[in-house]
Amino acid sequence: MRCLYHFPLSPASRKVRLVLAEKRLPFELALERPWERRVEYLELNPAGTVPTLVEESGVVVPDSTVICEYLEEAYPETPLLGRSIGERVETRRLVAWFDGRFDTEVTQALLGQKHMRRMAGRGGPDAAVMRAGYVAIRHHLDYIGWLAETRRWLAGGSLSLADFAAAAHLSSLDYVGDVDWSVSPPAKEWYARMKSRPCFRAVLADRVAGIVPPQHYDDLDF
Amino acid sequence: MRCLYHFPLSPASRKVRLVLAEKRLPFELALERPWERRVEYLELNPAGTVPTLVEESGVVVPDSTVICEYLEEAYPETPLLGRSIGERVETRRLVAWFDGRFDTEVTQALLGQKHMRRMAGRGGPDAAVMRAGYVAIRHHLDYIGWLAETRRWLAGGSLSLADFAAAAHLSSLDYVGDVDWSVSPPAKEWYARMKSRPCFRAVLADRVAGIVPPQHYDDLDF
Numbered sequence: 001m002r003c004l005y006h007f008p009l010s011p012a013s014r015k016v017r018l019v020l021a022e023k024r025l026p027f028e029l030a031l032e033r034p035w036e037r038r039v040e041y042l043e044l045n046p047a048g049t050v051p052t053l054v055e056e057s058g059v060v061v062p063d064s065t066v067i068c069e070y071l072e073e074a075y076p077e078t079p080l081l082g083r084s085i086g087e088r089v090e091t092r093r094l095v096a097w098f099d100g101r102f103d104t105e106v107t108q109a110l111l112g113q114k115h116m117r118r119m120a121g122r123g124g125p126d127a128a129v130m131r132a133g134y135v136a137i138r139h140h141l142d143y144i145g146w147l148a149e150t151r152r153w154l155a156g157g158s159l160s161l162a163d164f165a166a167a168a169h170l171s172s173l174d175y176v177g178d179v180d181w182s183v184s185p186p187a188k189e190w191y192a193r194m195k196s197r198p199c200f201r202a203v204l205a206d207r208v209a210g211i212v213p214p215q216h217y218d219d220l221d222f
Numbered sequence: 223m224r225c226l227y228h229f230p231l232s233p234a235s236r237k238v239r240l241v242l243a244e245k246r247l248p249f250e251l252a253l254e255r256p257w258e259r260r261v262e263y264l265e266l267n268p269a270g271t272v273p274t275l276v277e278e279s280g281v282v283v284p285d286s287t288v289i290c291e292y293l294e295e296a297y298p299e300t301p302l303l304g305r306s307i308g309e310r311v312e313t314r315r316l317v318a319w320f321d322g323r324f325d326t327e328v329t330q331a332l333l334g335q336k337h338m339r340r341m342a343g344r345g346g347p348d349a350a351v352m353r354a355g356y357v358a359i360r361h362h363l364d365y366i367g368w369l370a371e372t373r374r375w376l377a378g379g380s381l382s383l384a385d386f387a388a389a390a391h392l393s394s395l396d397y398v399g400d401v402d403w404s405v406s407p408p409a410k411e412w413y414a415r416m417k418s419r420p421c422f423r424a425v426l427a428d429r430v431a432g433i434v435p436p437q438h439y440d441d442l443d444f
Contacts, residue, residue: 047323059308063322065287066314074307085296086281092288100285101269 002027005041005052007034008206009115009175011107012064012099013051015168019068019161021199023078027053035120065099068161080161091155094147094162098169102140107169109133110178115211137173138183144170145184154190167194171203175213181222188222196220224249227263227274229256230428231337231397233329234286234321235273237390241290241383243421245300249275257342287321290383302383313377316369316384320391324362329391331355332400337433359395360405366392367406376412389416393425397435403444410444418442 004020004027006013020027032041034050045052045062052062053070061070072081082088110133113125144166147154155162170191173179181188194200195218204218216222226242226249228235242249254263256272267274267284275283275292283292294303304310332355335347366388369376377384392413395401403410416422417440426440438444 047319049322059311061311062315063318066311066318069291069314070307070311073310085292088295089281089283089288089292092291093284096285096288097269100271 002056003030003054004028005030005032005044005050005054007032007050008208009111009172009211010034010050011103011165011168011172012049014171014203015099015161015164016051016053016064016067017203018164018168018199019071019080021202022080022159022164022197023071023075025071025075033119035122065095068095080159080164082155082158082160087156087158087160091160091162094155094160095165098162098165102166102169105136106133106140107173109136111172111176114178115176134178137178138180141179141181141184141187144190145187148190149186163190163194167191167200171195171200174217175208176211177214181216192220192222195222224278225252225276226250227252227254227266227272227276229254229272230430231333231394231433232256232272233325233387233390233394234271236393236425237321237383237386238273238275238286238289239425240386240390240421241293241302243424244302244381244386244419245293245297247293247297255341257344287317290317302381302386304377304380304382309378309380309382313382313384316377316382317387320384320387324388324391327358328355328362329395331358333394333398336400337398356400359400360402363401363403363406363409366412367409370412371408385412385416389413389422393417393422396439397430398433399436403438414442414444417444 002025004013004016006017006029032038032050034048037048041052042048044054044060047062049063051064051067052060053067054060061067068080072079082091109129113130113133117123117125144154151157153159153163154166170179181191195204224247226235226238228239228251230253254260254272256270259270263274264270266276266282269284271285273286273289275289277283283289290302294301304313331351335352335355339345339347366376373379375381375385376388392401403413417426
């Protein structure tokens with residue numbers, strides 16, 4: 001069976017879970033705490049990041065961006081990058097935006113400071129970093145809302161990796177109660193559409209020990 | 223004419239220059255200092271990072287990873303990702319490694335601290351970060367040497383984006399005198415092969431005001 005080494009609150013892991021489910025590729029999950037730097041895991045993925053995909057054939061694919069490119073090439077039946085070159089540029093641009101800038105400015109600043117640092121035993125949060133994160137998420141929600149208002153899906157007319165990248169970050173942040181959805185009604189409406197997809201079910205059902213998500217977290221009509 | 227907005231010491235910019243030249247795609251360069259956050263540039267690339275490629279057709283492609291994927295799809299004549307799915311996974315894994323882990327542990331810690339911070343007016347270097355960078359670069363040179371000894375090129379039998387990603391980082395670091403090539407003779411031999419390629423000429427000829435590279439920098443038999 002195909003196996004994904006993941007960590008539940010990692011947006012990169014969630015993105016790949018959503019993509020695998022959207023492509024209807026069955027897989028099992030193996031929990032990996034990347035900060036433990038397990039030797040067996042570093043042999044699979046020297047970078048030590050989650051997720052890593054191990055195919056039944058033995059092919060090992062680390063890094064969520066590399067995994068998504070791989071899945072597009074190996075299982076093109078449900079295309080998630082777009083068909084035209086312009087669509088593919090825009091999809092990849094937005095994935096890089098969410099996994100780069102959004103991740104640094106928002107996810108690391110909020111989820112990273114509040115929870116990941118503690119779990120990894122690296123001490124408490126830095127309040128100044130978190131304040132900057134709360135400012136940044138408002139701008140990012142506005143941007144997502146603007147994309148959702150002007151296009152059917154974030155990268156254009158078709159559901160794409162850009163939607164899964166954004167939804168993965170937001171779902172992790174929503175789990176810890178850090179998303180104020182009132183900031184952008186169109187972003188909220190887009191996220192409600194994403195949450196209602198069957199591929200989202202397993203992700204929304206996950207629970208992390210010691211952290212209770214807000215009531216609306218898995219409510220499809222939040 | 224195709225135009226690449228770049229900054230000379232940025233490894234991401236160098237990687238794309240090398241790839242464009244290797245694919246024999248003519249282009250002109252436009253100097254962009256990303257820390258100035260020029261409004262016109264942010265309209266091209268909201269993330270504000272270098273490089274950004276603007277095609278004669280008007281297509282705008284930001285982000286070096288997105289540009290390289292785009293160039294592979296738009297100009298497949300000189301393939302740099304590998305042909306089999308396994309080769310493509312390994313090439314992309316190593317590109318993510320060099321542009322992710324190597325960039326954080328080495329490039330940001332050395333070039334970033336010593337030069338980019340000063341240029342961007344963000345103050346002087348943090349000595350502890352730099353010390354960690356000098357330790358990390360030795361491990362990374364060993365890893366590159368091990369890859370170069372066990373394979374013809376870094377990702378396998380063919381020259382690939384992995385070689386250009388690694389060579390781009392090392393060439394920027396070499397410009398500021400931060401690469402001790404004696405650490406790994408096979409890494410040095412691989413880099414000498416890279417430097418001798420015609421695509422490298424323009425990059426090696428570049429000079430940055432106020433920083434004189436070491437004598438060996440553009441010497442092909444260093």
